[in-house]
Amino acid sequence: FRSINVYLRQELGLFACIRPCKYYPGVRSFFSEQGVDIVIVRENTEDLYAGVEFEAGKPETGQLIEFINNLPSDRKIKTGAEETGVSIKPISVSGTERIVRCAFDYARENGRKKVTAVHKANIMKYSDGLYLKTATKVAESYPEIEFEERIVDNMCMQLTQKPELYDVLVLPNLYGDIVSDLGAGLVGGLGVAPGANIGPNGAVFEATHGTA
Structure with a gap:
């Protein structure tokens, strides 16, 4: 069985999944005092979810x-x-440029101060390494926005300790899928963290619980 969400992303060219993870008063969360307000920008068409x-x-x-x-x-x-x-893990320069620019443009248009690129380039030097190198180059076009990078396992630990330090995260497909659910958990669960799948010619807004 192929996920309907994945099928729509591929067929409609919905390359970006944007998930705001913001704490709202009254929602039960272990992180209510931190005032979590993170936006997770996930690449939707490449990586291990390309289906190869x-x-x-x-x-x-x-x-x-x-x-x-x-x-x-x-x-x-x-x-x-x-x-x-x-499973084949394709990561391209063009796909990475597109998603990282999407994250920076979102930050610029919404008054966000920082973009963090999340990766595993220390181990996967030719796929995630390319992603990190490309993201770093794109960041040079947005000098007014702070740029940093984090290894994905460290990022998960940081989010459970100091989520208030982060603003916009941009990630390859698989990490984005996992970390976006972690982000939802910080603010009370999937029910308060919907995702928007965005492409050049349209958008699909998915159910907050995914396709389960």
């Missing part, structure tokens, strides 16, 4: 693993195709 997957036991999975293992590299898949599923 290969099922364990399928001939094409074996062909892919064989191709990878025959490349002149020390990076090998050490398990066989009969027991291994593979």
